[in-house]
Amino acid sequence: LTLDPLIGAISAGNTVVIKPSELAPACSSLLSSTIPLYLDNKAVKIVEGGSDIAQELLQQQWDKIFFTGSPRVGRIVMSAAAKHLTPVTLELGGKCPVILDSYSGSDLKSAVKRIAGGKWGPCAGQACIGIDYLLVQQKLAPVLIESLKRCIKRFYGDNVQNLQSICRIVNKNHFDRICNLLEEPGVAASIIYGGSLDRENLMIEPTILLDPPLDAQIMTEEIFGPLLPIITLDKIEESIDFINARPKPLAIYAFTNDKKLKDRILQETSSGSVTFNDTIIQFICDALPFGGVGQSGFGRYHGKYSFDTFSHEKGVLHRSFFPELEPRYPPWNDFKLEFIRLAYNFDYVGLLLHLLGLRRLFIPNRAR
Amino acid sequence: MAAGAEGVAEDLRSAYAAGKTRPYEWRVSQLEALLKLTTRHEREIVEALRSDLNKPEYESVIHETVGVSSACELALKELHQWMKPEKVKTTMVTYPSSAQIVSEPLGVVLVISTWNYPFSTLSLGPVIGAIAAGNAVVLKPSEVSPATSSLLSKLLGEYMDTSAVRVVEGSVLETTALLEQKWDKIFYTGNGKVGRVILAAAAKHLTPVVLELGGKSPVVVDSNINLKVAARRMISGKWGGNSGQTCVSPDYVITTKEYASKLVDALSCEIENFYGKDPLQSNDLSSIVNSRHFDRLINLLDDETVSGKIVLGGQRDKVKLKIAPTVVLDAPKDSPIMNEEIFGPLLPIITVNKIEDSIRLISSKEKPLAAYLFSNDKKLKEEFITSVSAGGMVINDTNLHLVEPNLPFGGVGESGTGSYHGRFSFDAFSHKKAVLQRGFTGDIAARYPPYANWKIDFLKSLFSGNLIGVLRALFGW
Numbered sequence: 088l089t090l091d092p093l094i095g096a097i098s099a100g101n102t103v104v105i106k107p108s109e110l111a112p113a114c115s116s117l118l119s120s121t122i123p124l125y126l127d128n129k130a131v132k133i134v135e136g137g138s139d140i141a142q143e144l145l146q147q148q149w150d151k152i153f154f155t156g157s158p159r160v161g162r163i164v165m166s167a168a169a170k171h172l173t174p175v176t177l178e179l180g181g182k183c184p185v186i187l188d189s190y191s192g193s194d195l196k197s198a199v200k201r202i203a204g205g206k207w208g209p210c211a212g213q214a215c216i217g218i219d220y221l222l223v224q225q226k227l228a229p230v231l232i233e234s235l236k237r238c239i240k241r242f243y244g245d246n247v248q249n250l251q252s253i254c255r256i257v258n259k260n261h262f263d264r265i266c267n268l269l270e271e272p273g274v275a276a277s278i279i280y281g282g283s284l285d286r287e288n289l290m291i292e293p294t295i296l297l298d299p300p301l302d303a304q305i306m307t308e309e310i311f312g313p314l315l316p317i318i319t320l321d322k323i324e325e326s327i328d329f330i331n332a333r334p335k336p337l338a339i340y341a342f343t344n345d346k347k348l349k350d351r352i353l354q355e356t357s358s359g360s361v362t363f364n365d366t367i368i369q370f371i372c373d374a375l376p377f378g379g380v381g382q383s384g385f386g387r388y389h390g391k392y393s394f395d396t397f398s399h400e401k402g403v404l405h406r407s408f409f410p411e412l413e414p415r416y417p418p419w420n421d422f423k424l425e426f427i428r429l430a431y432n433f434d435y436v437g438l439l440l441h442l443l444g445l446r447r448l449f450i451p452n453r454a455r
Numbered sequence: 456m457a458a459g460a461e462g463v464a465e466d467l468r469s470a471y472a473a474g475k476t477r478p479y480e481w482r483v484s485q486l487e488a489l490l491k492l493t494t495r496h497e498r499e500i501v502e503a504l505r506s507d508l509n510k511p512e513y514e515s516v517i518h519e520t521v522g523v524s525s526a527c528e529l530a531l532k533e534l535h536q537w538m539k540p541e542k543v544k545t546t547m548v549t550y551p552s553s554a555q556i557v558s559e560p561l562g563v564v565l566v567i568s569t570w571n572y573p574f575s576t577l578s579l580g581p582v583i584g585a586i587a588a589g590n591a592v593v594l595k596p597s598e599v600s601p602a603t604s605s606l607l608s609k610l611l612g613e614y615m616d617t618s619a620v621r622v623v624e625g626s627v628l629e630t631t632a633l634l635e636q637k638w639d640k641i642f643y644t645g646n647g648k649v650g651r652v653i654l655a656a657a658a659k660h661l662t663p664v665v666l667e668l669g670g671k672s673p674v675v676v677d678s679n680i681n682l683k684v685a686a687r688r689m690i691s692g693k694w695g696g697n698s699g700q701t702c703v704s705p706d707y708v709i710t711t712k713e714y715a716s717k718l719v720d721a722l723s724c725e726i727e728n729f730y731g732k733d734p735l736q737s738n739d740l741s742s743i744v745n746s747r748h749f750d751r752l753i754n755l756l757d758d759e760t761v762s763g764k765i766v767l768g769g770q771r772d773k774v775k776l777k778i779a780p781t782v783v784l785d786a787p788k789d790s791p792i793m794n795e796e797i798f799g800p801l802l803p804i805i806t807v808n809k810i811e812d813s814i815r816l817i818s819s820k821e822k823p824l825a826a827y828l829f830s831n832d833k834k835l836k837e838e839f840i841t842s843v844s845a846g847g848m849v850i851n852d853t854n855l856h857l858v859e860p861n862l863p864f865g866g867v868g869e870s871g872t873g874s875y876h877g878r879f880s881f882d883a884f885s886h887k888k889a890v891l892q893r894g895f896t897g898d899i900a901a902r903y904p905p906y907a908n909w910k911i912d913f914l915k916s917l918f919s920g921n922l923i924g925v926l927r928a929l930f931g932w
Contacts, residue, residue: 150868162658169654172647172668174872177661197895204903242904252904331472353890354477357559360889368552368891371918374543375554375889380561381639385663387887400874402847402862403840404855408681415691417729417739419513427513431521 088178089118092153093131095393101151102130106144108156109137110257142167149173151397155215157309158382176386176396179379180309181336182219185366186326186352188343189227198342198364199234203242205340205366207293211254212313213261215383216338216367219310222326225319232295232317236280239293247283247292255289256312262289265312273300277316324348330356335381340366359383460632463621467563467591470619476560477589482534485586485615489579490527492614493520499606500574507573507600508697509742509775518696519575522858523583526576529860529877530587537587537881540890548918553892558885560589561663562639567630567653569644570599570744571700574607576857576876577667581642582620584880590640591619595633598626599744638662640884644702646796647869665873665883668866669796670823670846671706674853675813675839677830678714685829685851686721690729692827692853694780698741699800700748703825703847703854706797709813712806719782719804723767726780734779735772742776743799749776752799755792756781768800810835814842822846822868827853846870901928 089107096103105122107115119133134140145152145167154164155178168175185205190198206218223231239245243253256262266284269275274296275282281294296316299305305316320326323343330339337359341352349363359379362369369375370389378387388396412430414423422441429437475481493500497520504510504519530537543554564585568578573596576583585592594611596604608622623629634641634656643653644667657664674689693705710718730737743749753771756762761783768781783803786792792803807813810830817826826845830836836850846866847856856862857876865874875883901910901917909928916924926932 158661161661165658165661166655169651169658172650172654172666172869172872179661194895197898200898200903208902208904252906353557353888355474357562357886358888360891362891363893364895365552365891365893368549368893369889372543372545372549372552372554372889372891374545375891376556376887377889380886380888382661384661399844399867400863401840401845401867402856402859402864402874404847404849404852404859404862406850406852406855408684408851411684411687415695416687417511417513417695417737418731419511419739424513424516427517428521431517431525 088155091388091393092155092176092396095388095395096151096153096397097131098394099397101397104132104134104144104149106134106136106141109135151175153386153388153396154178161384176388177379177384178215178377178386178388179337179382179384180215180311181334181358181379181383182309183216183336183338183340183358184326184330185218185221186323186330186339186341186343187221187223187227187231188323188341188345188348189224190342191230195230195234199231199238201364201366202340202342203235203238203293206315207239207243207253207313209367211256211291212315213254213257213311214367216370217311218315218340218366219336220306220316220318222318222320222323222329224323225321228297228317228319232279232297235295235315239280239295243293247285247290250290250292253290253293253313256291257289259286259289261312262286262291265291265310265314268303268305268308268310268312268314269294271300271303271305274303274305281313324351327351327355330358335359335379335383337379337383338362338369357381460623460629460636463593463623464563464633464636464638467593467619467621471560471563471591475616476586476591476619479534479538481616482586482589483531485620486527486531486534486583488614488616489583489586489611490524490531492610493523493527493574493579496606496610499610500603503602503606504574504600506602507570508700508744509777510697511739511741513739514695514697514741515574519572522576523574523579526580526583526860526877526880530583530881533878534587534881537878545891547920547922549891549893551894551897555890557888557890558588558881559888561884561886563591563593564640564642564884565593565595565633565636565638567595567633567641567643567645568597570597571697571702573597573600573603577644577702578607580875580880581644581665581883584875585640585642585884586620587881588884590884592621593633594620594622595630596622596624598624640664642873642875642883643667650871665875666866666871667702667864667873667875668824668869668871669702669798670821670866670870671796672703672823672825672827672845673813673817674705674708674827674829675810675817676708676710676714676718677810677828677832677835678711679831680829680851682717682721683725686718686725687729688852689827689829690722690725690780693802694726694730694740694800696854698743698778699802700741700744700798701854703857704798705802705827705853706823707793707803707805709805709807709810709816711810712808715784715804715806719766719784722782722802726767730780733770734768735770735775735777740777740780740800743778744776746773746776748799749773749778752778752797752801755795755797755799756783756801758790758792760790761786761792811838814838817843822866822870824866824870825849825854825856844868 148171277296277299281292283292339358373390376387377389414426504515540555637660768779770779824846860877863874864876913928
């Protein structure tokens, strides 16, 4: 997220300033001390700091700004960019849904592993393409939930004090934000697994909720944490309308082998990307452009797209002095006008006839 | 009017949500309708352009209606291809999988167009792209060209599916109201000042924007060229395009001190061939669009540091709003004519000692929408192309890159962002959605916790395509 844009900018021949997030201070500091040892620091600079530094940077004129973060700050960045007509790429987030069709047996097991891995694997849910919530048919929910619970215990442990292989919440602010999501009326009551908190270590147990109220914040804002709401539907096809009623997400994950459903998801929903039968992995497929749409952002990168994002594609037309086309030049008359019109339409026969003055014989009225 | 903008946006959103604009058939029907109205009503369009700009019939047809017809025809021919998902090769990293990039419409888009080519690919080109890409679209024509604005509103109202394609006329008030609505893309053609306003409004809704602005497009004229042809092409690009009121018009010329007088003579000779001894009487020259712009241009010319440097032309007719093709030699660097986009029939020539100095001169100014070079010197051409940053370039001609649909047309820096024309118009109004298909075979334990060193080694090797490393990690070698 930080270094891929840097790679793109450098390969496209730009000078670059990176402002890493102050919320990850150790990494910010490491970048700041390490990059100058390896890269040409006349052309690549790291500027550390918080929002005041960011504001100062935004007052300067840049030829491009690449921002990864929340829509709220995305608006601030774009407004600042507007003053200098600076083009921007905004990699934002959203509520990335998983649609789980009817799977059973080993397919369900694999799906559940990928869902668990896609929810709690990336930074305990604090990832733009992390799964936010899950949609499943009501009658399949119990089997899914049991399978998920088993998987969570196997991957991460079953006690908030002994969690393994999982990140903590980045800071107290975000910890409290996530806890507040759980405290809304109706939400706490919908917790069916987990929910334990360790404030001292900023750890939250992988938590599953079943059908929390749809107007609660946990269902209207990007969770960005280890809470997984499961929303049950009568028919899995209803997931399409459910998703469309909400802002366009960065990714949609759909576990299904039903070709009709796949086609409907592709045609009728809009998202940065769609992955069938897996989660997160589209991120490492460099041949695919990575980016959002609508509230999840615009612009794209990864692989060659990173290079392109920091490039201007300049159209260059080479002409020679010969031949010259007299009808281009004034004084204009009907002959010249007709000539250019015919040339534009590649009407070579018409052109020849026109040049020989014979066209009127064949096409007396200029019919189109 | 404010309620009007909201109502229009809502109507179009409903039409889009209902899937009206997605099918291939709908897009084709709309492109065909646009083609029909352009060709059937060419007379009226020419008259409206005469009324708004005193535009010669030749320009109205060749620069406006023919361009629109060609763009429609190209879209109709290529639409199937454009709409097809693009298959993409996957690697060992996501094996087994298949991937593609699917083009989908952005939704409901706003096109704000401009007065100098109100019925052309500048104004309707984005509409063609938007429709081809499956969007619902609102067109806000410029109020500075009222006859064409009114005609657009009437004709599109009659021929197009108005549930999804609308024209909203008006000026600042109506535009502001439109900008308060949420759009999925905004396409603006105009100047940098308003471009900033558009971007700031778009920022509130995180709306992506294409800005087709302008700038001072320079022409560098080397020696050892076919000067007569070069002069004719410069004249054609400057005065043959709406009397210099074109975003990619040659704005100023740079040539060597030695060559300047030859260039002025060639220009003088060809201008007389094209427009006669008294160009103000020629019917082949557009007028200035209104008295505000006329006065602006006269002020540039009558500036005390510039007026003594006119070497050609300078005549003006305030009643007809016409200014003769005018050439100024070596206006001072800090004069207004050398610091703002001229957008009119005045052509400053700046002389340098060596032609290579022109590159530094150009680079000291804001990036223009276009840059032109007349030269037969291969080294100079290469240096020009690599060192001068501009939206687009033409070597040994002017303006023509606009009509090449295989070239992206757009600006950079102050001259704008984004591009269009041909397939690029379709792409400008599409979201390219990445789609990855996976199956359940070949699920690798290395992905899942509990994490272990061998899993890290395995995945590291996999990502870098190191097959040996993969095997070593798997078998613990």
